[in-house]
Amino acid sequence: MLLISSLQNPKIKFLHQLKEKSRLRKKEQKFVIEGKREIFLAIHGGYQLLQIYYCPTIISNEDVSAIIDNTSSSIDIFEITTEIYQKLSHRSTTEGILAIAKSKEASLDNLDLDNKNPLILVAESPEKPGNIGALLRTADAAKVDAVLIANPRTDLYNPNIIRSSVGCVFTNNIAMGSTAEIIAYLNHKNIAIYGAALQSSENYYTQDYTKPTAIVVGTEDKGLTDEWLYNTSQNIKIPMSGVIDSMNVSVAAGILIFEAKRQRDFVV
Template sequence: MHKYIQSLQNSTIKSLLLLKEKSRARKKEKSFLIEGQREINLAIEGGYLLKQIFYYTDIITVEEIQSLTKNHTAPIELIEITKEVFQKLAYRDTTEGILAVAQSKDLHISNFSVSKKNPLFLVAEAPEKPGNIGAILRTADAAQVDGVFIANPKSDIYNPNIIRSSVGCIFTTQIATGTNQEILSYLKNNNINIYGAALQASAPYHNQDYTKPTAIVMGTEATGLTDEWLAATTQNIVIPMSGVIDSMNVSVAAGILIFEAKRQRGF
């Protein structure tokens, strides 16, 4: 049966708006919204289960949706919506006429596993800005790191702004969340060398050996790493800077450090 929704007062649309705007709703429903063809395709490739697709037929056809989702393993409910409803749900000014409701994954560190014997991890402690988290995930994807750990997360990983700013890289990289202690325990139990980006007791980043199992840990731009991490690192590292200020965007710094590790490993 063909479903068609044209009212913003429809209960299904109200539920979607809650998924879009409220972390509490996403956690309760264990679902989140994905907007855009590339992001939906990456989610399917990343093993995410899609429940529903909402589409505006003036922009995208059912045939195009079927082609996009051909590798999805389960049936997806397709629901046509009006331009007004779509614009209310969409984040982007220029968009592709399609949104999906996907089932969340439990990203807790207890569910994380990696088979690689010499892994490279990126850790972000308490990142707050969705844009920074998205940029870090893009860096992680570009470098093909073996996992991104979000310690003491302040933002819901399935926040639409993180999905958007990561351009779908949230689906291409293994992600795990947990407290500082949970992630520290994982790293120590698996004999991972920990390099913390910090000004205190630091050595130049390019003088370190990242060819062994390695985690590079980033703090917030405002306060840096907490004492809990600083006390646990194998070595604190610093990027020498020549400017007036002594800090840079966390995602930029993460890119410099991760790609030095990749360079040492021969990419």
């Protein structure tokens, strides 16, 4: 275990750049995790930790040891000063620990669907990390079989996604691809596609989601693109009684996904 006390240390500079730069994360196939819960979830999600940086004035040695004991490979461990941790920390509330982990390739080719009757959440072109994080929390709460992100605009390992998802980026089965690739994948698997849209739509609660199902949500400002609208099994809408005709994408996804869960639980 080594002590690092300088902000100019090359490891600290690299860690800071890894947090800030998506291009570097993709090139190095590494990313930064902050917080005990998130690190534990990453470990249980099969992610390989490479390095741990901790501040002993904030986190106890026992807590650090508990994390290390849960890993199956050797990890480089560094003690850092409070000044360095505050420079690196992304949160206003501190937990005193960060880790560098190896990224996973979130491709459709690597997607493992064990369930013969899957329930899948698809998000087209989500951009705001907060929305992506909320979608992943919803998916985790419903225990969907997969989350597919079509035409991604944001790096999956963006620190804001990890934070806003409270680590659910590690608990979900996630794959990314173009809209065309994901539509082809769903069609190949004979999975019905229900697109959240106003055009040619039926009320969401009138549909049967007990068979293999993908629920697709678009962006809040533009909704789903024509490519999705022309390839859905059925477009669905949430009846709304107020003045506006849209709601936060994660809220809408939650309503639709949990209706599918309700139907499936009733059938069981």
